[in-house]
Amino acid sequence: MFERFEVIRNAEMRQYTTLKLGGPADYLAFPRSAEEIAALFAEAGSAGIPVTVVGRGSNLLVLDGGIRGLVIRVEKNMRQIRREGNCLIAEAGAMLGAVAAAAAEAGLTGMEFASGIPGTVGGGITMNAGAYGGELADVTLRVDGVMPDGTPVSLSREEMQFGYRTSAVKARNFIVTEVTFELQPGNPDAIRARMSELNAMRAEKQPLNVPSAGSTSNGRKAFLPPH
Ligand SMILES: Cc1cc2nc3c(=O)[nH]c(=O)nc-3n(C[C@H](O)[C@H](O)[C@H](O)COP(=O)(O)OP(=O)(O)OC[C@H]3O[C@@H](n4cnc5c(N)ncnc54)[C@H](O)[C@@H]3O)c2cc1C
Structure with a gap:
């Protein structure tokens, strides 16, 4: 699945969050364009797997159980x-x-x-x-x-x-x-x-040399659930 794209299987999300926490994502994709994002959604949709979109992961708390389905990280390949x-x-x-x-x-x-x-x-x-x-x-x-x-x-x-x-x-x-x-x-x-x-x-x-997600409060939604 997702062979046409830059994708890592079982990607440890702790490597992709500033808190350095989080278990594996089944698939982690690094799209190069809006067209690739749409194509990734289409392929995930056909396979019936959920999709989560993230950026740098500086406002994310990912659980140890990781993220099921596809995580699309809009970051290193879309920086123009x-x-x-x-x-x-x-x-x-x-x-x-x-x-x-x-x-x-x-x-x-x-x-x-x-x-x-x-x-x-x-x-x-x-x-x-x-x-x-x-x-x-x-x-x-x-x-x-x-x-x-x-x-x-x-x-x-x-x-x-x-x-x-x-x-x-x-x-x-x-x-x-x-x-x-x-x-x-x-x-x-x-x-x-x-x-x-x-x-x-x-x-x-700010402690810039230790894992952090910036300031935190209970009411703040920090994670986009699969849709
Ligand atoms: C040390 C430190 C200092 C910080 N200082 C500040 C500060 O001064 N002010 C401040 O406002 N924040 C601050 N933050 C929090 C954080 O940097 C911001 O909220 C930042 O905008 C999050 O960007 P991100 O790319 O890391 O997003 P992520 O953490 O990856 O994602 C944040 C949310 O955006 C969604 N998202 C990400 N990319 C997309 C996309 N392309 N399309 C749709 N949805 C998307 C995700 O699903 C998620 O819901 C700080 C964090 C740290 C670690």
Whole structure:
């Protein structure tokens, strides 16, 4: 099964979560495109096996029993970032830090707050990740994705219904594949200085050298169940 794709069988999820916890996933796939994500869903659907979508695994608690079925990890093979005017268009597997760095390089301000959040664009949009007074909702112009049945979706900021650490991704049950961030022209040195300042503040407060999933609360949904 899944022979056309980059897939690991019985993948130990502890290797794919920042908490370094979690038993095996039956199949772990690393898609290269929205088309591959749709094709993986189609093949899993034909075989009747459940699908779970993850990013970097920095907000996931996977149980020792692991995850049955197919886990689609939108990360290492979908990391392109391109510029169009004042916008950066990032594939869902790009790290938020890489988008912030690309923005600084391009002299675009607005993403500095996200530079130290250790997740992907897809995970960040799902969670409306934020820090130091900013959140992805502030800079998101459009979110592109695919439904489990392969139908493309394209949502505006308003349609994304961003809230505190939440968005329409879960309710509408789609997979984020690409996000357009709308930024403002800024001074590259000032942008880099702000990023360094925020990262120094973060390093002071967070144990960056031990397994972690960031801050945690009882009411926070940290896992997308199979659908
Ligand atoms: C040390 C540390 C510091 C942190 N600091 C912050 C912080 O300052 N602010 C903050 O908001 N968070 C913080 N976090 C939490 C975490 O980094 C964010 O929630 C991040 O956005 C999660 O991204 P991820 O790629 O790791 O997603 P994952 O943990 O892999 O997944 C999170 C959720 O998103 C879903 N998902 C992932 N990718 C997609 C996709 N492409 N399409 C649809 N659904 C998807 C998953 O199913 C899951 O429900 C921190 C975590 C750590 C470990």
